[in-house]
Amino acid sequence: MAPINGTVLIADDEDQIRNLCVSFLQRFGYETISARNGVEALELASDRVPDIVLIDVMMPRMTGLEVCRELKARHSTQHLPVVLMTGMDQPEDVVNGLQSGADDYVCKPLRLPELHLRLSNLIRRKQMFDMLHDHNEEMIETLGSQSRTLTELFTLSLQMNKSQHLDELLSVLTNSLSRMMDCRRVSVLMFNRSIRRWNIVASLGIPQDVATQISLSEDSPILRDMSAGGQPAIIDPTNAMAVELYGANGAMAFSELPVMLVPLSFSNELLGVITLTDRTWAEPGHFAPTDITVLTYVAQVAGIAIKNRLRQEQIRETQDVTIFALARLAESRDELTGNHLRRVQTYCRRLAESLRLSGHHQKALVPEFISELWRAAPMHDIGKVGISDNILLKPGRLTPEERKEMEQHTVIGGQTLEAAESLLHHDSFLSMAKDICYFHHEKWDGSGYPFGYSGEEIPLSARITACADVYDALTSARPYKPAFSHERAVGIIAEGRGTHFDPTICDVFLTLADEFNKIRLELQDNDVNAQAVETTFAQ
Template sequence: MDSKPCVLIVDDAPENLALLHGLLKDSYLVRAANSGEAALDVVSKMPIDIVLLDVIMPGMDGYEVCRRLKQNEETRSIPVIFLTAKDSTKDEQFGLDLGASDYIAKPISPPIVFARVKTHLQIKASQDFLKDQNTFLEAEVQRRIHQLSQVQDVTIAALASLAETRDQETGNHIRRTQWYVKLLAEKARYLPRFSERLTPDVISTYFKSAPLHDIGKVGIPDNILLKPGKLTADEFEIMKLHAYYGYQALVEAEADIGYEDSFLTAAKEIAHYHHEKWDGTGYPNGLCGEEIPLSARLMAIADVYDALISKRVYKDAMSHDQAMEIIHNGRGTHFDPDLLDIFFEIESEFQHIAEKYRDE
């Protein structure tokens, strides 16, 4: 395959086509067209590297050819050199404003035409190289971002699993609850009350940060965390500290990077406040209603549902119907009423997630 650049010469005068062909044929592939319409047809059928374009032609003139080339995304970058007897400053400015790269007056000087063609082809080659490099770099950046995101997800899951497995829960609890949160948020975003806050990016952030909701359990002593019976009042006060421990660990992590991060903000909210209750009787701060971050309100429903249907060291698993009855009794006291109504609308989808990621 010939690697020479391809030059398209466009002129309605055969003698001009012959002159330009003879000038360029030894150095370039040369294609010719004797009208504007023919020129556009050639460009649509084969790759052209530069166009030498007469202005005054029957039918479609050179200006219109140039205009159409520059309007087309696929041909916009092809350099256009006008060769014309219209040599006034006004004519030249008009051609350059259309996007032409150069403007050479007739009668032409062959050495000047040859030199200008060579120069503009070199410029185009440099631009094409930079464009290819940018395309490659953009693809590489996206690949690295995807790779880092995967590493982040795996690391989050591993850290969360350390906390969950300490009290004999499983990694599947993490998967189930994060999918519950995502499902509930995706349905809630259609309510006017939540539509502005629950954007796709926010929902994705909640999904990624949900596994860290109980990361603070790593700070709870085994004799309390693994106790098979009911906790005493003092033991429960210690257990409640896991919300603060998780929050504080994430605060320190954010301080290390030196700026606020949407993922860590959501993770902090979920870890700190997912045990708050709508009526203000939860912990650690006794927040009520809208004071509780939306991320934590979503997590509260997901976490309680999964805790009820799962076996724990201190209890057996409940059936779905038993869990739904208990959760229903928490409408307006434990849970955001609007979110809970959505939860009941899609309870079968929660069951599907519970089954898909059930504990073995």
């Protein structure tokens, strides 16, 4: 039997829909409770609180909206996720549903795979909330009247789980522990798989040049004990096992003071170790039982948060590699190497960063935009998979008919990503990738293709990519031309200011020209044609 993924209360007056949901969700390991109307749903939710409620809006005796409002008003069910089902799809109906307190909203006929994903996401969110709530309840019983500490712990828990990136999470953790434990020096060690050693990845009160030099072996006795025991421990400089920790760099970091080590674990997996020392108001190595309790709690919550961020980063890394591989597959048909994609990707990021630093498009060029541009830029020419080889690989100038077909690669790529984007129900970098595919051959003066857009009609991401792609095309060998020199390529782009290229982007490019040349040389293709010649830029 499949494991229980959660209990779903399903309320619908239509037997066929209710039974369909029950059968489908049970196949995915959910336990189900059924109700035929709103009153019955409320009674069942009172007798046994489920993990989530899936309820039809239009039902006899009591509507789904009324049930939702009642559940959110009750203390015992106020945090219970509620998903409304309805055949209505007008915007005002969605607003009414969300105003009633619903957490999500699906329309009939139901798309069952989507329903499963929405329910599982909400259940995971509730389970995380319950876990934090349970931890806090335990801390209330243990620490009693120490309300300030409890407030700090709860705030820390929320901040860590809200952190978008691992380095942000670790910064929150070290700063908070330094304040809560009154320690001048706090650090987090994590395992570096590439060198098979434990290194400091975040620290406070330890000079950066010192922190980067501290490195413990994979089989360090101290960390082996941490992994086996899973309990905080105080290590004294006189401890025979502390040789690595108090080596030359360790002595500078910890000043030969006793150090509290706290393991960061998840399901018996040692993810990292917190170090704390140099207390401001007590003996350096003195930690009271309540301190140990607080540190143990923080480590448990931090372990969960760190594992979640590591998984998210692994998923994102896998996505990036897959995206790059697919883009590389498209590029491989016209004999370009993966370094072309890396160069364009890097040029785009540097242009975006410099535009922001120079005061241009600051509202648009937030870190998330630049990150998405980095991910999306390699996909600019995926539409080339739809262009025939005799045109794509032609060594000479294209005929007007061939050029017209070649120009369709922008539409093919844009439409492909537009179709992929339509399958998602959330914002995605695919929206930017779609814009880049469609518009990176448009020109500032409107003479480009496929739509003849001009000026700021062209999305910013596509205007940046256009400059990066043309520079790389000019300085790279292609079937129809050898590589141009860097100086010749810069001159051509400068001539295109205000006609081909956005003047602002062109100006920033010119300030980065030497850096672009350095990037080009670092990421050059092994078979690049180094001969620089004067010839007509035919594409």
